[in-house]
Amino acid sequence: MKKIMLTNHAVALGAYEAGVRVVSSYPGTPSTEITEQLAKYKDIHTEWAPNEKVALEVAIGASVAGARAMSCMKHVGLNVAADPLFTCAYTGVNAGLVIAVADDPGMHSSQNEQDSRYYAMSAHVPMLEPADSQQAKDFTMLAFELSEKYDTPILLRLTTRIAHSQGYVEIGEREETALKEYKKDSKKYVMTPAGARPRHIEVEKREDLLQQDSNHFEINTVEYRNKKLGIVCGGSVYHYVKEATDASILKLGMVYPLPIEKIKRFSKNVDELIVVEELEPFIETQLKAAGIKCRGKELFGRQGELSVALIRNKLGLGSLIESDKLLPARPPVMCAGCPHRGVFYVLSKLKLTVTGDIGCYTLGAAPPLSALDTCICMGASVGMAHGFDLARRENNVVGVIGDSTFVHSGITGVINSVYNKGKSTIIILDNSTTGMTGHQNNPATGKTIYGEETFRLDLEALVRACGVKHVKVVDAYDLKQIEDALREEINKPEVSVIIARRPCVLLPQIKQSTPYYINDKCKKCKMCLKIGCPGIEYIDGDIRINRELCTGCGVCQALCKFGAIVKEDK
Amino acid sequence: MNTNILIVGVGGQGTLLASRILGSLAHMLDKECKLSEVHGMSQRGGSVVTHVRVGDKVLSPLVSEGETDFILAFEKLEALRWRHYLKKDGILIVNNQEIMPMPVITGEMKYPQDIFDILEKEGIRYEKINALDLAKQAGTTKAVNTVMLGVLAKLLGIDYDKIQKAVENTVKEKFIEVNKKALDLGYNN
Numbered sequence: 001m002k003k004i005m006l007t008n009h010a011v012a013l014g015a016y017e018a019g020v021r022v023v024s025s026y027p028g029t030p031s032t033e034i035t036e037q038l039a040k041y042k043d044i045h046t047e048w049a050p051n052e053k054v055a056l057e058v059a060i061g062a063s064v065a066g067a068r069a070m071s072c073m074k075h076v077g078l079n080v081a082a083d084p085l086f087t088c089a090y091t092g093v094n095a096g097l098v099i100a101v102a103d104d105p106g107m108h109s110s111q112n113e114q115d116s117r118y119y120a121m122s123a124h125v126p127m128l129e130p131a132d133s134q135q136a137k138d139f140t141m142l143a144f145e146l147s148e149k150y151d152t153p154i155l156l157r158l159t160t161r162i163a164h165s166q167g168y169v170e171i172g173e174r175e176e177t178a179l180k181e182y183k184k185d186s187k188k189y190v191m192t193p194a195g196a197r198p199r200h201i202e203v204e205k206r207e208d209l210l211q212q213d214s215n216h217f218e219i220n221t222v223e224y225r226n227k228k229l230g231i232v233c234g235g236s237v238y239h240y241v242k243e244a245t246d247a248s249i250l251k252l253g254m255v256y257p258l259p260i261e262k263i264k265r266f267s268k269n270v271d272e273l274i275v276v277e278e279l280e281p282f283i284e285t286q287l288k289a290a291g292i293k294c295r296g297k298e299l300f301g302r303q304g305e306l307s308v309a310l311i312r313n314k315l316g317l318g319s320l321i322e323s324d325k326l327l328p329a330r331p332p333v334m335c336a337g338c339p340h341r342g343v344f345y346v347l348s349k350l351k352l353t354v355t356g357d358i359g360c361y362t363l364g365a366a367p368p369l370s371a372l373d374t375c376i377c378m379g380a381s382v383g384m385a386h387g388f389d390l391a392r393r394e395n396n397v398v399g400v401i402g403d404s405t406f407v408h409s410g411i412t413g414v415i416n417s418v419y420n421k422g423k424s425t426i427i428i429l430d431n432s433t434t435g436m437t438g439h440q441n442n443p444a445t446g447k448t449i450y451g452e453e454t455f456r457l458d459l460e461a462l463v464r465a466c467g468v469k470h471v472k473v474v475d476a477y478d479l480k481q482i483e484d485a486l487r488e489e490i491n492k493p494e495v496s497v498i499i500a501r502r503p504c505v506l507l508p509q510i511k512q513s514t515p516y517y518i519n520d521k522c523k524k525c526k527m528c529l530k531i532g533c534p535g536i537e538y539i540d541g542d543i544r545i546n547r548e549l550c551t552g553c554g555v556c557q558a559l560c561k562f563g564a565i566v567k568e569d570k
Numbered sequence: 571m572n573t574n575i576l577i578v579g580v581g582g583q584g585t586l587l588a589s590r591i592l593g594s595l596a597h598m599l600d601k602e603c604k605l606s607e608v609h610g611m612s613q614r615g616g617s618v619v620t621h622v623r624v625g626d627k628v629l630s631p632l633v634s635e636g637e638t639d640f641i642l643a644f645e646k647l648e649a650l651r652w653r654h655y656l657k658k659d660g661i662l663i664v665n666n667q668e669i670m671p672m673p674v675i676t677g678e679m680k681y682p683q684d685i686f687d688i689l690e691k692e693g694i695r696y697e698k699i700n701a702l703d704l705a706k707q708a709g710t711t712k713a714v715n716t717v718m719l720g721v722l723a724k725l726l727g728i729d730y731d732k733i734q735k736a737v738e739n740t741v742k743e744k745f746i747e748v749n750k751k752a753l754d755l756g757y758n759n
Contacts, residue, residue, distance in 0.1 A: 004593045004603060029609055108608060132604070132631075165631035166593060166605040236631075243629040309634045321635040321654050327647065328679040330671035332581065332616035363614065368676050438609070529676060534615050537670045538677050548711055 012037035014140030019177030022062035027437035028074030029109040030163040031102035052077035063097035066180035092151035096144035115279040120256035127155040133167035211257040219253025230270030244311040336535035337551030339476035339502030344371040357381035359402040379409025385424035404434035418467035476502035513552025522564040572625030579644030584715035595736035604631035665701040713752035720756020
C-alpha cells in the first residue's frame with residue numbers, strides 16, 4: 001500500500017520498519033516531525049531530550065546496549081551533538097545508530113546556512129542523502145543496515161525541501177529486531193588515549209573500505225542521457241537537475257565518502273562535468289582533489305536554495321523571472337496575544353541592551369519593537385549578557401531566553417554568571433511550551449512527548465540552586481509588573497532572573513478572552529501601534545482592532561492613555 | 571502533463587491543509603503527486619506558499635516561476651506577490667480579503683489599492699472570490715481555505731463527490747461538516 005506522506009514521516013516509517021527501539025531528539029525545524037511521528041508508533045521508546053547532545057548520547061547508549069537507535073535534529077543541533085558524534089565515530093556501534101540531520105539552505109527557519117556534510121567528513125562517518133519521500137524511507141532502513149555492517153554511526157542528511165515535501169511512500173511491515181547481546185568491551189567503548197589510538201586506526205580502515213564499496217552501492221546511480229554534459233548531484237537537487245536539463249546524471253545517494261572511481265568513469269564518458277550542489281563546494285572540492293576536472297561553484301553560488309529555473313539559467317538554458325520587489329513585505333510576526341510582546345515593549349521602552357536567543361521571541365528584533373541587540377545560538381543570551389556586562393559595566397544588559405531554550409543551553413550560562421560574580425539580568429520567557437517548532441513538550445512543561453505527566457522542572461528552584469538570589473515571577477501580560485521588576489533588578493550587583501510567565505496563546509487549552517475594540521475617545525496618538533500587534537491595524541488614518549485576531553490579552557489597553565481601548569460586551 | 575498549483579496566503583490561513591486535501595485527491599485519482607510546504611518561522615503570520623504538482627511524472631516538488639497553472643491566493647497582496655509564478659494562460663484565484671502586513675500596520679508602507687487594476691493591466695486571468703464571506707456563511711472564518719479549494723476544484727473539472735471525499739479524508743472529524751459546507755459554497759458559487 002502506498003500513501004502520500006511528509007518526507008519526515010517517511011523517515012520515521014523507515015526507522016519503524018527497520019526495527020528502531022530507542023529515539024531521542026530535540027525539536028528543530030525542519031527535523032521535528034520525524035520524532036513527533038515516531039512517538040505515534042508503539043514498540044518504540046521516543047523522547048524529547050533537553051538538547052541534541054543529550055539526545056545523541058541516549059541514542060549511543062541504546063545502540064551500545066544492543067537496540068537500534070536514532071537521534072534527529074536540525075543542522076545547528078548537530079553542533080551541539082558534535083562532541084559525542086566525533087567520539088562515537090571511534091567506538092562504532094553495537095546495534096545500528098542513525099543520526100538524522102536536517103539542513104536549511106535558504107534559512108527558512110534558522111540562524112545560519114551551515115553545510116552538515118562536513119561533519120561526515122571530519123568525524124569520518126558515512127552520510128546518506130535521499131532525494132524524495134520514498135528514498136527517505138528506503139535510505140533510513142539502509143542506514144541501519146550499513147551502520148551495523150560497517151560498525152559506524154551513520155548520518156542521514158535532509159534539507160528543508162526534502163524534509164517538508166510530500167510524495168508517495170510504500171508502507172511495509174516492521175521487522176522486529178532482537179536486542180543484540182551486550183558484552184563489556186572496554187577496548188571498543190572506553191575512549192581513553194590508550195583506547196582511542198587503536199580505534200582511530202579502525203576508523204581509517206572503515207572509511208577506506210566504505211570509500212571503495214561506495215563505488216558499487218546501488219544508491220549511487222548513473223543515468224546516461226545527453227553525454228555532452230554530465231552532472232554530479234544528490235538530494236533534492238537531483239530532481240531539479242533532471243527537470244532542468246537532458247544532461248547525464250550521476251546521483252549520489254551517499255554523499256560521504258564519495259564513489260571516486262565511479263565518478264571518474266562517468267567523467268570520462270561525458271564531454272564536460274559539472275557538480276550541482278547547494279551550499280558549500282563539498283563534492284566539487286573532493287573531485288578536484290582526486291584530479292577530476294569539473295566546475296561547480298563558479299556557476300552556482302554558496303547561498304540559498306537551487307531550483308529548476310536557477311539551474312536552467314546558470315547552464316544557459318533559460319532566463320529568470322523576477323518577483324515584484326515594490327510590494328510591502330510580509331515578515332513573520334509574533335501572534336496577536338503572544339505573551340512575549342509586552343516584555344519586549346518594556347525592554348525597548350527602557351532602552352536596555354538585550355541579548356536574544358533562539359525561538360519565537362527572536363521576532364522581538366523586528367520593528368516596531370526592535371528590542372534585540374543580538375541572536376547567535378541556543379543559550380547564547382545568557383553568556384553574552386555576562387560578557388557584555390564584563391566589557392562595559394553599564395548595568396543595562398538583559399538576556400532574554402525561552403523556557404525550552406533555557407533548559408537546552410541556558411542553565412550552564414547562569415551557573416557561569418553567578419560563579420564568576422556577574423550581575424546581568426536574565427528574563428526567562430516561560431510560555432509553557434517549545435513554541436517555534438510547533439508546541440513540543442519539554443522538561444519545564446511536566447509532560448513527556450506522549451503527553452504523559454512527569455516531573456515538572458521547577459525553573460525558580462533551579463535558578464536558585466544555581467546561586468541566583470534574586471528570582472522574580474511576573475505575569476507576561478502585565479506591563480507594570482514587568483517594568484517594576486526590570487527597574488529593580490537591573491541595578492542589583494548580582495545576577496537576577498525574572499521569569500515572565502504566560503502560556504503560548506495558541507496552546508489548545510488556552511481559552512481566549514473577549515476581544516477589545518477602539519472607541520471614539522481615540523486621539524490617534526498611535527501609542528498602541530508601538531507593540532507591533534498584528535491585531536491592531538492603521539488604515540487610512542484610522543486605528544482599529546481586528547476582532548478576528550484579537551485574543552483579549554489587554555497589553556494594548558495598558559498603553560492607551562485615553563481609555564479608548566475597551567472590551568466588547570460579552 | 572503536470573498540473574502545477576501554488577497556494578499562497580498568510581501564515582495561519584490553512585494553506586497546508588489545502589495542499590494536503592489536494593494530495594489526497596491526487597491519490598484518489600491515481601495521479602503522481604508531490605507537495606512542498608513551509609513550517610516554522612515562515613508560519614508566524616508571514617507570507618506562506620505551498621506547492622502542489624500533480625500529473626503523470628513529477629520530478630521537483632517545487633513549481634517554477636512562470637509555470638503555474640493555478641495560483642490559489644488566500645489574500646490579495648499575496649496574490650500580487652506570487653503572480654510571477656503564473657504561466658501565460660494560468661488563472662489566479664484571489665480571495666478578496668486584505669490582511670495588513672507589519673510594514674502597513676506601522677504606517678511605513680501603503681497596502682496596494684489597485685490590485686485588480688494591476689492584474690487587468692498585465693492581462694492576468696483572475697477569479698475574484700469573497701471567500702471570507704462564504705466561509706462565515708459556512709460557519710467559521712477558518713474555512714476560507716476550503717471555500718477556495720471548492721472554486722479550484724470546479725475550475726479543474728473535478729467531480730464534486732471526489733473533492734468532497736478528499737476533504738473528508740484529510741480534515742479532522744469534528745471539522746468535516748463545516749468544511750463540507752464551505753467546499754460546497756466555493757464549488758457551487
